Amino acid sequence: MQSSQNGWMQGAPPAAEKRITLDNWFIGEPVGWSFKNVQQLVPCAEAHRGTGPVSPIPNSQTMANIAKIEYVDQNQKRWTVPEMLAHTYTDGFLILRKGEAVFEQYFGLEPHQRHLLQSVSKSFTACLAGVFIEQGILDVARPISHYLPDYATSAYGDASVQQLLDMTVAVEYTEDYEDMGSDVNIHTISAGWYGPKIKAAGPKNAPESLYEYLPTLQTKADFEHGEKFHYVSANTDVLGILLERIGGQPFAKLFEEHIWQHMGAEENMAITVDPWGCAFPCGGFNVTLRDLGRFGLLCLHDGFYNDRQIVPAQFFADVRQNGSVEAFRKGADYSSTFPNAAYRNQFWKMGNENGAFFGVGIHGQYVYIDPAAEIVIAKLSSHPRPLVEGDFEITLLGFEAIVQALS
Amino acid sequence: MQSSQNGWMQGAPPAAEKRITLDNWFIGEPVGWSFKNVQQLVPCAEAHRGTGPVSPIPNSQTMANIAKIEYVDQNQKRWTVPEMLAHTYTDGFLILRKGEAVFEQYFGLEPHQRHLLQSVSKSFTACLAGVFIEQGILDVARPISHYLPDYATSAYGDASVQQLLDMTVAVEYTEDYEDMGSDVNIHTISAGWYGPKIKAAGPKNAPESLYEYLPTLQTKADFEHGEKFHYVSANTDVLGILLERIGGQPFAKLFEEHIWQHMGAEENMAITVDPWGCAFPCGGFNVTLRDLGRFGLLCLHDGFYNDRQIVPAQFFADVRQNGSVEAFRKGADYSSTFPNAAYRNQFWKMGNENGAFFGVGIHGQYVYIDPAAEIVIAKLSSHPRPLVEGDFEITLLGFEAIVQALS
Numbered sequence: 001m002q003s004s005q006n007g008w009m010q011g012a013p014p015a016a017e018k019r020i021t022l023d024n025w026f027i028g029e030p031v032g033w034s035f036k037n038v039q040q041l042v043p044c045a046e047a048h049r050g051t052g053p054v055s056p057i058p059n060s061q062t063m064a065n066i067a068k069i070e071y072v073d074q075n076q077k078r079w080t081v082p083e084m085l086a087h088t089y090t091d092g093f094l095i096l097r098k099g100e101a102v103f104e105q106y107f108g109l110e111p112h113q114r115h116l117l118q119s120v121s122k123s124f125t126a127c128l129a130g131v132f133i134e135q136g137i138l139d140v141a142r143p144i145s146h147y148l149p150d151y152a153t154s155a156y157g158d159a160s161v162q163q164l165l166d167m168t169v170a171v172e173y174t175e176d177y178e179d180m181g182s183d184v185n186i187h188t189i190s191a192g193w194y195g196p197k198i199k200a201a202g203p204k205n206a207p208e209s210l211y212e213y214l215p216t217l218q219t220k221a222d223f224e225h226g227e228k229f230h231y232v233s234a235n236t237d238v239l240g241i242l243l244e245r246i247g248g249q250p251f252a253k254l255f256e257e258h259i260w261q262h263m264g265a266e267e268n269m270a271i272t273v274d275p276w277g278c279a280f281p282c283g284g285f286n287v288t289l290r291d292l293g294r295f296g297l298l299c300l301h302d303g304f305y306n307d308r309q310i311v312p313a314q315f316f317a318d319v320r321q322n323g324s325v326e327a328f329r330k331g332a333d334y335s336s337t338f339p340n341a342a343y344r345n346q347f348w349k350m351g352n353e354n355g356a357f358f359g360v361g362i363h364g365q366y367v368y369i370d371p372a373a374e375i376v377i378a379k380l381s382s383h384p385r386p387l388v389e390g391d392f393e394i395t396l397l398g399f400e401a402i403v404q405a406l407s
Numbered sequence: 408m409q410s411s412q413n414g415w416m417q418g419a420p421p422a423a424e425k426r427i428t429l430d431n432w433f434i435g436e437p438v439g440w441s442f443k444n445v446q447q448l449v450p451c452a453e454a455h456r457g458t459g460p461v462s463p464i465p466n467s468q469t470m471a472n473i474a475k476i477e478y479v480d481q482n483q484k485r486w487t488v489p490e491m492l493a494h495t496y497t498d499g500f501l502i503l504r505k506g507e508a509v510f511e512q513y514f515g516l517e518p519h520q521r522h523l524l525q526s527v528s529k530s531f532t533a534c535l536a537g538v539f540i541e542q543g544i545l546d547v548a549r550p551i552s553h554y555l556p557d558y559a560t561s562a563y564g565d566a567s568v569q570q571l572l573d574m575t576v577a578v579e580y581t582e583d584y585e586d587m588g589s590d591v592n593i594h595t596i597s598a599g600w601y602g603p604k605i606k607a608a609g610p611k612n613a614p615e616s617l618y619e620y621l622p623t624l625q626t627k628a629d630f631e632h633g634e635k636f637h638y639v640s641a642n643t644d645v646l647g648i649l650l651e652r653i654g655g656q657p658f659a660k661l662f663e664e665h666i667w668q669h670m671g672a673e674e675n676m677a678i679t680v681d682p683w684g685c686a687f688p689c690g691g692f693n694v695t696l697r698d699l700g701r702f703g704l705l706c707l708h709d710g711f712y713n714d715r716q717i718v719p720a721q722f723f724a725d726v727r728q729n730g731s732v733e734a735f736r737k738g739a740d741y742s743s744t745f746p747n748a749a750y751r752n753q754f755w756k757m758g759n760e761n762g763a764f765f766g767v768g769i770h771g772q773y774v775y776i777d778p779a780a781e782i783v784i785a786k787l788s789s790h791p792r793p794l795v796e797g798d799f800e801i802t803l804l805g806f807e808a809i810v811q812a813l814s
Contacts (some may be wrong), residue, residue, distance in 0.1 A: 009657075012618065012651035012652055012685070013616065013685065017571070021682055022682070038453075039453065040451065041450055043447050043450055044451075045444075045446070045447050046446065051519065112455055112458070211420035212420075239417050245419055250416075273447050275428055275602070276420050277420070277447060278429070
């Protein structure tokens, strides 16, 4: 299942057909190597971990036997948790209950190795917005153009910061990862994630940087801002630039100063940057499995972690209490399995009795927080395909089964 | 003096004329920012620091007052040490005596921030060769083509590994950093250090990777291997690939496994990699100032550091005892100031009474080891120009003055 074992990037030099470059790292077998080695492909800025001690994650005296946890998926197919983990190309899996590890396993990933988070990065990013809200320097009710006047004529001109956080901006943007003409792929070119061959196959004069690309996005006419959940990765990058303008420093530095250096993280966080140095907060963060777990504990404890309030409690209260189920139903495919699901402040909400919420990224990245059960689940994966129909539900139903078994 | 203070890479986005990209990072004012942020420009592999404690560098009870240290340079000009540090665009300066810091100062560099070592990387690289020699898997008397048969028809075919280590291979290669048609710049393009504009101004069909470039280098006809010191950066990259072939893993992983994880380093070492993933051991290492000092202590103690023999003592005995003064005089410009200087195993030798030896990199990087005085000096700098006539001597004479004052 681990494609990195399949001869990719082995040898000096690796054979031409087993070489992973910016032109092939994103889809298929190379993902098994590349998501664990993003810094070898894309330049990165780092949020330094600081110089304090590592925040301990003790092992529980009673470890979980996940092999015995069984459940049925949305199609009534029966799974065990290990079957789900193998099916979804899991690289690392960590379950924390009341702050203790009850399960931790690595599959071809080293514990100190950082792994691409993809869109779990979005949930991290929003926490920095939470800090700025509390400081009174960010008012989410204001239009985005209040902070980014150069975005006035874009789709973001009259949308509010809260709509940006909630993915309800009416922006024309197609998010089809496997269509090279799709907006998400022009966007990804501008983020510096693609090499010369992919760029040659893409649109001519593609933007050189996110800074150049994002203000060009235009309004989508068929709904009003706020009306409907409309998942657009570009929104989080606009948020990142907005936070840079408010904070007066590059994104990685802000994230370090306000969040990462206070976490007791084991490793620095690496954030991909584009050719002009713009961070990619919609998907470019890389952290270790345990550091992803630490972030989950911060979310679980309403922003309090490593003996300090890092992100304001109010930000997580807002996540737990708000987010429109109605707007979500209009725009998301998952409502049949999760009828009460919603999205708030760059977190997905299960809409279940336990009030679980999570961050999720393509190819199988998750941080899942269950407040009632005091359980956090972190999952890093390298599925060869970005999205496989049904796997989202299979994974989340597995997490619910784990919570039930361990509660 | 710190060009990073001059508006470069500030703002979101930075102004076009203050943007640092792969097309302008290498020369002039951008160096003040770029050498501290190489990972934001060039993809990097990392040698992980391991999980052990940081090896302490205690402060001395009697710190050195370097302001009072005066000396005259090769042209009889008088300097104080602080004048020399400012003149050479110093970012960080550390003096260790008997393992204790007697001076440590940062100028616009953070203590945890990694800085490009340029050719000090070469001395690091050779230590890995030392490990493999001791293990009996590398015989320096053998021709390079014994380990790299695909280099048989290149200049490296019949040169020995020791000649590679000593920079006496007769290879046709011009090392003029400011001439874009010079071999060192084609070499640097193949290492992935330059952007699209520089590449367009360079030769057509430049190699995509060091793996592709290095075997093309041809023999220089006017001297025999071994006869003359002929400083060629490409040699160290050939050495790096040779070590990969012997060790069976990527360079960064080998360096981590055999050296870096045993050092008690504060930070991971970052090593730039080219588009095929080839490390750049001739110049692409990035470490913190204190970690550079730790490496100096390892050299000072014949490979013993952090309570263990990391690099075999024999390797450093060889550095101290061997290296041809005659070959050096034939090929180096510095003999008038340092008449007994030599070069051995990718280390420069002062040829002075104290037996001092050092690693040095363009734009002002140094690790200087004085065995008799038990002093190590680490210097990180960001001179806008790679080489300034006379600065090499001014710096080294300053180091000798420091040693004399502190002995």
